[in-house]
Amino acid sequence: MNLRFAGLLLALVALVAPAAQAAPVDTGHLKAELIAQTQAIAPGQTIQVALRQEIDKGWHTYWRNPGDSGEATKIAWTLPAGWSAGDFVWQPPEPQPAGPLVNYGYSGEVILPMTLTAPANAPVGQTVTLKAAAAFLVCEEICIPEDALLELTLTVQAQAAQPSGRWAAPIARALEAAPRKADLTATFENNDQGLRLAVTGAPLTDADLAGSYFFPFDGAVIDHAAPQAIERGPQGLTLGLTPSYAFQGPEPPQVMAGVLKAGDAYYEIEAQAGPLSPEASGLGPPAARSGGLSAAGLGLPLALAFAVLGGLILNLMPCVFPILAMKAASLAGHAHEAQGARRQGLAFLAGVLVTFLALAGALIAAQAAGAAVGWGFQLQSPPVVAALCLLMLAVALNLSGVFEIGTSLQGVGSGLASRGGLAGAFFTGVLAVVVAAPCTAPFMAPALGWALTQPAAAALLVFAALGIGFAAPFVAVAFAPGLLAKLPRPGPWMDHLRKVLAFPMYGAAAWLLWVLTLQAGPMGQARLLAAAIVLALAAWLYGLSQGRSQALALRGGAAVLGALAVLSALIPAYQSAAIAGPEASGAVAELPYEPYSAQRLAELRAQGTPVFVNFTAAWCVTCQVNEQVALAREGVAEALAETGAVYLKGDWTRKDEVIAAELARHGRAGVPLYLVYDRAGAEPVILPQILTEGLVVRALEAAAG
Amino acid sequence: MTTPSFPRRPILAGIAALAALVAAPALAAPAIGKPAPAFSAVDSNGKTRTLAEFRGKTVVLEWTNEGCPYVQKHYNGGAMQSLQKRAAGDGVVWLSVISSAPGKQGYKTAAQANAWKTASGAAPSAILLDPKGDVGRAYGAKTTPHMYVVNPAGTLVYMGGIDDKNSADPASLKGATNFVVAALDDLKAGRAVARPVSAPYGCSVKY
Numbered sequence: 001m002n003l004r005f006a007g008l009l010l011a012l013v014a015l016v017a018p019a020a021q022a023a024p025v026d027t028g029h030l031k032a033e034l035i036a037q038t039q040a041i042a043p044g045q046t047i048q049v050a051l052r053q054e055i056d057k058g059w060h061t062y063w064r065n066p067g068d069s070g071e072a073t074k075i076a077w078t079l080p081a082g083w084s085a086g087d088f089v090w091q092p093p094e095p096q097p098a099g100p101l102v103n104y105g106y107s108g109e110v111i112l113p114m115t116l117t118a119p120a121n122a123p124v125g126q127t128v129t130l131k132a133a134a135a136f137l138v139c140e141e142i143c144i145p146e147d148a149l150l151e152l153t154l155t156v157q158a159q160a161a162q163p164s165g166r167w168a169a170p171i172a173r174a175l176e177a178a179p180r181k182a183d184l185t186a187t188f189e190n191n192d193q194g195l196r197l198a199v200t201g202a203p204l205t206d207a208d209l210a211g212s213y214f215f216p217f218d219g220a221v222i223d224h225a226a227p228q229a230i231e232r233g234p235q236g237l238t239l240g241l242t243p244s245y246a247f248q249g250p251e252p253p254q255v256m257a258g259v260l261k262a263g264d265a266y267y268e269i270e271a272q273a274g275p276l277s278p279e280a281s282g283l284g285p286p287a288a289r290s291g292g293l294s295a296a297g298l299g300l301p302l303a304l305a306f307a308v309l310g311g312l313i314l315n316l317m318p319c320v321f322p323i324l325a326m327k328a329a330s331l332a333g334h335a336h337e338a339q340g341a342r343r344q345g346l347a348f349l350a351g352v353l354v355t356f357l358a359l360a361g362a363l364i365a366a367q368a369a370g371a372a373v374g375w376g377f378q379l380q381s382p383p384v385v386a387a388l389c390l391l392m393l394a395v396a397l398n399l400s401g402v403f404e405i406g407t408s409l410q411g412v413g414s415g416l417a418s419r420g421g422l423a424g425a426f427f428t429g430v431l432a433v434v435v436a437a438p439c440t441a442p443f444m445a446p447a448l449g450w451a452l453t454q455p456a457a458a459a460l461l462v463f464a465a466l467g468i469g470f471a472a473p474f475v476a477v478a479f480a481p482g483l484l485a486k487l488p489r490p491g492p493w494m495d496h497l498r499k500v501l502a503f504p505m506y507g508a509a510a511w512l513l514w515v516l517t518l519q520a521g522p523m524g525q526a527r528l529l530a531a532a533i534v535l536a537l538a539a540w541l542y543g544l545s546q547g548r549s550q551a552l553a554l555r556g557g558a559a560v561l562g563a564l565a566v567l568s569a570l571i572p573a574y575q576s577a578a579i580a581g582p583e584a585s586g587a588v589a590e591l592p593y594e595p596y597s598a599q600r601l602a603e604l605r606a607q608g609t610p611v612f613v614n615f616t617a618a619w620c621v622t623c624q625v626n627e628q629v630a631l632a633r634e635g636v637a638e639a640l641a642e643t644g645a646v647y648l649k650g651d652w653t654r655k656d657e658v659i660a661a662e663l664a665r666h667g668r669a670g671v672p673l674y675l676v677y678d679r680a681g682a683e684p685v686i687l688p689q690i691l692t693e694g695l696v697v698r699a700l701e702a703a704a705g
Numbered sequence: 706m707t708t709p710s711f712p713r714r715p716i717l718a719g720i721a722a723l724a725a726l727v728a729a730p731a732l733a734a735p736a737i738g739k740p741a742p743a744f745s746a747v748d749s750n751g752k753t754r755t756l757a758e759f760r761g762k763t764v765v766l767e768w769t770n771e772g773c774p775y776v777q778k779h780y781n782g783g784a785m786q787s788l789q790k791r792a793a794g795d796g797v798v799w800l801s802v803i804s805s806a807p808g809k810q811g812y813k814t815a816a817q818a819n820a821w822k823t824a825s826g827a828a829p830s831a832i833l834l835d836p837k838g839d840v841g842r843a844y845g846a847k848t849t850p851h852m853y854v855v856n857p858a859g860t861l862v863y864m865g866g867i868d869d870k871n872s873a874d875p876a877s878l879k880g881a882t883n884f885v886v887a888a889l890d891d892l893k894a895g896r897a898v899a900r901p902v903s904a905p906y907g908c909s910v911k912y
Contacts, residue, residue, distance in 0.1 A: 066871075066906075068847040068848065068909060069847055069848045069905075069906070069907060069908055069909035069910075070908075070909070071871050071872065071873070071906065072871075098909045099909065099910070099911070099912040100842065100912060101847050101909045101910070103909070115823040135874070137774075137873065139908070139909075141809065142772060142773075142809065142810045142908070142911075143773065143774060143775075143908045143909075144713055144774065145774050145873040145874070218904075219902035219906075220865075220902065220903065244904035245864065245903065245904060245905075246902065248737045248901065248902050249737070249738060249900070249902045265858060310738070427813075495712070
């Protein structure tokens with residue numbers, strides 16, 4: 001009874017007594033305090049406590065090996081007899097560059113846990129105040145040693161204390177985040193190939209090793225500022241390090257202990273001098289990670305949002321705009337026919353969606369079959385390019401008034417709500433998507449890149465979202481009578497507009513001809529030009545027939561010639577152009593570049609040379625525009641020369657498995673993709689899809705340091 | 706074709722973050738047992754000094770920054786000054802090098818350097834002004850203090866910390882093993898330097 005009463009009393013005391021307590025001390029550039037995972041401690045119990053630092057913005061404190069300068073945080077406890085405290089459980093450090101130096105330390109909030117053990121004879125029921133002196137070197141540009149006398153008050157209770165209170169979870173997280181020992185084997189060798197550290201073991205097999213880094217415990221073994229080259233192997237990785245002081249002494253180190261950052265995981269390793277495991281190398285550097293906007297980590301909602309936005313932007317592309325502008329204008333005269341307009345809008349939407357989904361289905365099927373394809377893949381096939389070219393020409397001739405489709409423009413109103421009108425709207429949607437394919441709009445790329453790494457259902461959803469975004473402006477016009485009313489009344493201006501808009505379409509046709517020339521050479525070009533002329537003749541004959549009642553012969557001739565043109569453009573297969581690959585995308589400037597190859601890139605990264613990689617294709621409008629407005633500028637050439645960066649160009653005009661794989665690695669399904677690798681040779685920054693001269697120059701300068 | 710480029714800003718932030726991560730080219734690493742890197746620098750009296758002119762003498766190079774707490778640990782109690790005097794007594798040339806860039810901590814004009822020398826009672830043979838950091842980079846000087854010892858033949862025989870106590874606390878001077886003293890003693894006795902390298906400690910050189 002007595003005991004139980006005493007227990008109750010103790011519990012009450014525990015409730016009333018101040019719980020584990022610590023007053024933060026502001027030392028000038030950081031706030032320090034002692035925190036505990038429990039509110040109390042039992043005799044003989046070991047609990048987790050921690051030194052918590054809240055470091056001012058821009059200032060740092062240091063890891064156990066501070067790197068090139070600085071000093072590790074220290075703590076000295078003043079404990080009553082029998083009490084003991086363990087060493088810090090160091091958190092993974094951040095590399096902190098300072099001019100040509102690199103330090104290892106912390107910024108913001110850092111929690112350094114350690115154990116605290118009470119003696120078996122600790123006085124139950126009392127509160128104890130434990131004192132510790134913490135010493136920090138806090139550096140921004142300059143360094144200031146700061147001290148704090150800290151206290152931690154705990155209640156001694158009979159039962160083992162359980163984690164509770166505000167700091168229980170943060171300390172648990174810090175313990176969880178600390179580098180852990182794992183089943184890893186590490187050896188190092190220092191010879192004429194430099195200092196290499198090889199680590200193998202199950203945790204590294206199939207792990208993402210991008211950004212791997214070795215933080216040595218000893219500040220004298222490696223040059224902290226030197227980039228660490230990463231090479232993957234079947235069962236681990238090898239890091240290329242730069243030996244430091246210790247290796248110059250009479251007794252070079254036989255052991256190198258430290259923390260290995262492998263991808264996002266941190267392991268404590270102890271490497272012995274000895275031969276390197278062959279399983280730790282041979283697979284080249286790891287896939288880089290993106291520093292910018294990319295598919296990595298893009299969830300479905302964000303991918304859908306990007307897809308809608310990308311679809312909207314597609315409307316402005318030069319090959320799409322004329323078609324949609326004409327279609328929208330044709331609605332104008334019939335603002336009063338609201339119902340008909342709405343139907344047309346829906347038919348257009350259906351056409352867009354069906355085509356996008358069909359393309360997505362084809363793409364997914366091709367991927368499933370193992371083909372390395374991506375968005376715009378259709379345009380890697382010369383017959384498709386030839387067909388599109390003829391289609392653009394046909395549309396252009398139509399806009400020029402050489403012939404009409406279905407009813408004439410003047411009569412289009414009567415058929416607005418008719419079946420023909422609906423089918424027309426549907427096929428306008430189909431046509432718009434087909435011609436839009438070369439134009440990968442910004443936002444579309446991350447969304448599509450993400451989609452193509454997802455299960456089919458998610459991928460189709462993203463493509464559907466793209467279609468909705470693409471169709472949205474037209475559907476909005478069709479559905480909003482207010483907007484329709486704002487469009488000018490039909491009149492001669494419509495005919496002028498139509499004829500003007502024919503010219504971007506001629507341009508698109510010419511551009512596709514150029515693409516085909518690059519793909520299939522001058523013979524292919526001659527063939528397509530001949531086909532184009534025959535098609536134009538067919539179109540003219542057809543147009544001629546439209547004005548007459550008895551025109552079977554004309555129509556027949558037009559049909560035969562048209563079929564001839566199309567067939568001759570498609571069959572037989574085109575021969576591959578003999579010209580070298582990198583020439584294919586038509587270097588617009590004298591900007592010196594080397595053709596992209598994975599080996600060359602790995603070589604340059606290992607040398608610490610900054611690299612600018614441009615994945616492009618002749619059929620990619622955005623790529624061509626970027627070449628002209630950004631890459632061909634003098635500033636870029638100067639920046640390349642100044643920074644010593646090497647410009648690698650990967651041409652995807654024709655099918656290329658290597659490039660497709662590289663695009664996929666960066667979460668992309670199509671071009672353009674611009675990567676900038678820094679001197680450290682690690683993870684590249686992905687530049688936006690729309691480049692400016694300044695943007696490229698800044699990225700290059702940043703990469704050169 | 707001018708499409709909005711809404712994602713540019715986050716990407717620029719990414720580039721900036723990357724820039725912050727990219728270290729400038731690594732410092733050259735001079736080697737023990739090899740000729741010490743040659744240099745030419747103007748001292749606080751306007752005289753151009755070179756390593757070659759001290760051939761035949763032992764040379765100590767000391768990277769310094771008056772504002773650095775680790776340098777202050779060695780100067781405030783007179784430890785560095787007495788080391789300099791002792792070296793001078795043995796005919797050793799002592800060069801204090803200031804590699805702080807203008808505007809950064811520790812930077813000094815010639816007049817300021819001389820005033821500091823007088824005020825602190827420092828006794829180096831010369832104070833080299835290296836505002837561009839050329840000498841510092843040639844030696845791979847990382848910290849203040851960072852110490853180098855060159856033998857009379859011009860060979861680098863010691864580089865690293867001044868002692869084995871990485872601390873700005875003056876109390877840490879007591880019981881510290883001074884590696885420069887040890888190296889100079891080894892040279893004086895005609896021995897090979899027993900401990901030719903150590904990890905330097907202190908503030909970063911403010912290049």
